[in-house]
Amino acid sequence: MEEKVSTLDKLPVGTKGKIVKIKAVGELRRRLVDMGVIHGTEVKVEGVAPLGDPIEITVMGYRLSLRKREASQIEIEVI
Amino acid sequence: MEKMGVLEGRKELVVALAGNPNSGKTSLFNELTGSRQHVGNWPGVTVEKKEGRLKFEGIDFKVVDLPGTYSLGAYTEDEVIARNFIIYDKPDVVINVVDATNLERNLYLTMQLLEMNANLVIALNMSDEAKAKGIEIDKDKLSQILKVPVVMTVATKGEGVKELLENVLKAVEFKGERYRIDYGKELEEGISELESLIKEDEELSKKFFPRWLAIKFIENDENIMKEFSSKTALMEKVKLIQKKLEGIFGEDAEVVVADKRYGVISGIVKECVKKRSTPEERYTLSDRIDRIVTNKYLGIPIFLVAMWAVFEFTFALGNPLSDWIEMFFDWLGEVTASWLLSIAAPDILISFIRDGIIAGVGSVLVFIPPIFLLFFAISVLEDSGYMARAAYVMDRFMTALGLHGKSFIPMLIGFGCNVPGIMATRTLENKEDRLVTILVNPLMSCAARLPVYVLFAGAFFAENQGLVVFSIYLLGIVLAVIMAKIFKKFLFKGKTAPFVMELPPYRVPTLKGLLIHMWERGSLFVRKAGTIILGVVVLVWILSSLPAGVEYASAESYIGRLGSAVAPILKPAGFGTWEAASALIFGILAKETVVGTLGVVYGAEGDALFEAIRQHFTPLSAYAFMVMTLIYIPCVATIAAIRRETNSWKWTFFAIGYTLVLGWLMAVLVYQGGRILGLG
Numbered sequence: 030m031e032e033k034v035s036t037l038d039k040l041p042v043g044t045k046g047k048i049v050k051i052k053a054v055g056e057l058r059r060r061l062v063d064m065g066v067i068h069g070t071e072v073k074v075e076g077v078a079p080l081g082d083p084i085e086i087t088v089m090g091y092r093l094s095l096r097k098r099e100a101s102q103i104e105i106e107v108i
Numbered sequence: 109m110e111k112m113g114v115l116e117g118r119k120e121l122v123v124a125l126a127g128n129p130n131s132g133k134t135s136l137f138n139e140l141t142g143s144r145q146h147v148g149n150w151p152g153v154t155v156e157k158k159e160g161r162l163k164f165e166g167i168d169f170k171v172v173d174l175p176g177t178y179s180l181g182a183y184t185e186d187e188v189i190a191r192n193f194i195i196y197d198k199p200d201v202v203i204n205v206v207d208a209t210n211l212e213r214n215l216y217l218t219m220q221l222l223e224m225n226a227n228l229v230i231a232l233n234m235s236d237e238a239k240a241k242g243i244e245i246d247k248d249k250l251s252q253i254l255k256v257p258v259v260m261t262v263a264t265k266g267e268g269v270k271e272l273l274e275n276v277l278k279a280v281e282f283k284g285e286r287y288r289i290d291y292g293k294e295l296e297e298g299i300s301e302l303e304s305l306i307k308e309d310e311e312l313s314k315k316f317f318p319r320w321l322a323i324k325f326i327e328n329d330e331n332i333m334k335e336f337s338s339k340t341a342l343m344e345k346v347k348l349i350q351k352k353l354e355g356i357f358g359e360d361a362e363v364v365v366a367d368k369r370y371g372v373i374s375g376i377v378k379e380c381v382k383k384r385s386t387p388e389e390r391y392t393l394s395d396r397i398d399r400i401v402t403n404k405y406l407g408i409p410i411f412l413v414a415m416w417a418v419f420e421f422t423f424a425l426g427n428p429l430s431d432w433i434e435m436f437f438d439w440l441g442e443v444t445a446s447w448l449l450s451i452a453a454p455d456i457l458i459s460f461i462r463d464g465i466i467a468g469v470g471s472v473l474v475f476i477p478p479i480f481l482l483f484f485a486i487s488v489l490e491d492s493g494y495m496a497r498a499a500y501v502m503d504r505f506m507t508a509l510g511l512h513g514k515s516f517i518p519m520l521i522g523f524g525c526n527v528p529g530i531m532a533t534r535t536l537e538n539k540e541d542r543l544v545t546i547l548v549n550p551l552m553s554c555a556a557r558l559p560v561y562v563l564f565a566g567a568f569f570a571e572n573q574g575l576v577v578f579s580i581y582l583l584g585i586v587l588a589v590i591m592a593k594i595f596k597k598f599l600f601k602g603k604t605a606p607f608v609m610e611l612p613p614y615r616v617p618t619l620k621g622l623l624i625h626m627w628e629r630g631s632l633f634v635r636k637a638g639t640i641i642l643g644v645v646v647l648v649w650i651l652s653s654l655p656a657g658v659e660y661a662s663a664e665s666y667i668g669r670l671g672s673a674v675a676p677i678l679k680p681a682g683f684g685t686w687e688a689a690s691a692l693i694f695g696i697l698a699k700e701t702v703v704g705t706l707g708v709v710y711g712a713e714g715d716a717l718f719e720a721i722r723q724h725f726t727p728l729s730a731y732a733f734m735v736m737t738l739i740y741i742p743c744v745a746t747i748a749a750i751r752r753e754t755n756s757w758k759w760t761f762f763a764i765g766y767t768l769v770l771g772w773l774m775a776v777l778v779y780q781g782g783r784i785l786g787l788g
Binding site for chain 2: 058059063064067068076078080082083089091093096099
């Protein structure tokens with residue numbers, strides 16, 4: 030299977046990916062880590078808000094929403 | 109009786125509840141303490157502090173509900189409060205409420221609690237939901253690994269609460285070791301090096317659990333680093349260790365620590381969770397609701413209908429009740445006055461009791477119906493899980509306005525009344541977002557200002573009344589957006605808090621939870637804001653009645669003199685008369701009072717008042733006066749709510765100051781601009 034590295038904001042709805050790297054620093058990184066968004070974790074994009082932002086993902090078996098700006102800080106390997 | 113020994117001469121045992129938001133922590137707290145709760149604020153901040161009492165096996169417990177947090181770092185006020193309570197107040201036992209449907213993420217907080225050496229008992233909550241989802245947790249295994257008692261609970265039904273308390277009582281005298289994360293050779297070396305340095309320092313080792321502090325140093329915890337920046341030798345060592353670790357792992361030490369924690373948790377979950385369902389298997393009712401509620405086309409209409417329902421519920425149901433309360437106090441005032449008259453009480457006393465005390469108490473109590481109903485409605489939105497979706501659906505739009513997804517509800521409610529609107533900002537977790545939402549809320553034109561618009565628009569713009577009034581509302585919204593942008597940019601340096609928010613599963617709220625929530629917030633308003641409102645009402649009465657012998661609120665009274673003094677300042681806005689100025693001063697009591705005051709000072713009512721207005725104002729100055737009424741100084745109840753919710757006189761005076769200046773500027777702009785255009 031072809032391996033593709035992208036960022037979470039670019040992942041289409043319904044696809045899964047594995048987090049490769051969190052580029053964010055400071056408060057955002059801490060917030061993400063606290064919510065279980067760490068490298069090596071699988072995520073799935075569940076949907077996009079009606080106005081195109083934020084997005085909804087599944088991580089560690091629960092639903093999380095984050096803005097695309099924040100999602101762009103998360104590097105993903107598509108699976 | 110022998111169990112009383114655990115108290116060792118103390119009055120009660122202190123138990124703290126810690127857990128993630130949405131873990132059912134509040135339900136458990138309600139179940140434990142019932143109605144014996146007290147809500148206040150944590151010292152110096154606006155975060156709610158909830159305490160309750162309970163008696164179990166003859167022993168008194170004080171239960172403290174810590175703010176719900178995902179972690180115990182230093183980034184949010186909530187986290188700092190929770191961890192400071194554990195460090196400084198040293199509760200006898202900490203009950204860690206863990207969402208059984210979401211074990212992996214919840215254990216992240218558990219690990220940090222263990223690191224703090226908190227005397228832990230785990231309540232594995234919502235165990236029924238977990239079972240329904242096919243998640244089976246081996247609680248004995250979990251207990252064995254963590255060396256912590258684990259009790260299955262369903263807080264909303266009261267299941268497992270007795271067993272939990274039995275375990276809490278047992279844990280009080282626990283002296284052994286709890287589970288300790290092995291961070292691996294490199295990290296552990298750094299930790300133990302710092303640990304021994306900390307142990308040598310009496311100040312540090314007395315206050316903190318040395319291992320926890322050592323880990324916080326390595327994690328570069330903002331608060332801890334700041335607090336001990338003067339300890340240069342220790343700080344140098346910390347920097348050295350952080351550098352070394354970054355060299356080894358190629359990442360910040362902070363990330364390495366978090367990674368290790370999650371690694372350990374993943375191992376524990378593998379051992380204790382017998383059957384892990386995959387997300388595909390869990391395509392639940394909650395997911396199906398979510399598909400509809402956040403749907404591309406239906407999401408916003410559903411949101412608008414929900415908001416309309418909240419608004420209607422609050423005001424359509426609340427306003428008649430408020431009217432009754434108002435009528436009751438009017439009646440009470442008259443009855444009391446005529447009784448006082450019959451016993452030949454002096455006029456000044458009669459007036460004080462009727463217009464000061466009774467009217468003052470009445471003006472507090474009229475807010476009860478909308479506030480209680482609003483908080484009932486908000487609790488339904490929050491407890492059902494819809495609130496998070498509402499923020500999710502609206503965030504894009506609200507961000508464009510300089511606000512947050514969750515700011516929508518407070519702003520909308522503001523059109524009914526700014527007091528509940530400002531109180532509704534409690535749903536915003538981020539301090540800056542919350543403050544901005546509070547500060548611009550008074551610009552949402554509340555229902556009490558409508559009578560003023562109706563009077564002036566009716567007197568001058570009878571044919572376009574609707575349009576004129578609508579333009580005032582619109583002006584308020586536009587100004588709110590502009591001011592929000594300005595505040596965000598200059599007061600908070602454009603700092604945008606990350607929007608990383610859990611979307612909890614939909615749940616049916618319990619009536620008990622809703623009622624407790626409504627009661628807490630409603631009664632808090634009466635207790636805290638009530639005293640301020642009453643005080644100002646009495647003050648204005650004094651100003652209107654003195655010096656002795658003057659007619660109430662006449663030109664000779666202090667308030668009339670104040671009006672005359674202020675009038676010249678209002679001249680550029682087109683209404684520089686003592687009557688208009690006094691009406692505006694009275695309007696601070698409640699905006700609708702402007703109408704009543706104008707009636708008193710012009711000695712006219714009904715159609716005669718319209719006529720009097722036409723004599724004293726021009727269409728242009730009338731419009732400027734409406735603009736002033738919209739913006740200038742919030743009413744006293746709103747001021748009290750701002751004080752209460754910001755917990756700061758500085759921000760309260762700022763709100764008063766900026767609205768006054770902005771109101772004057774806009775009124776002058778309208779009047780002078782209109783004159784230049786030849787409208788006046």
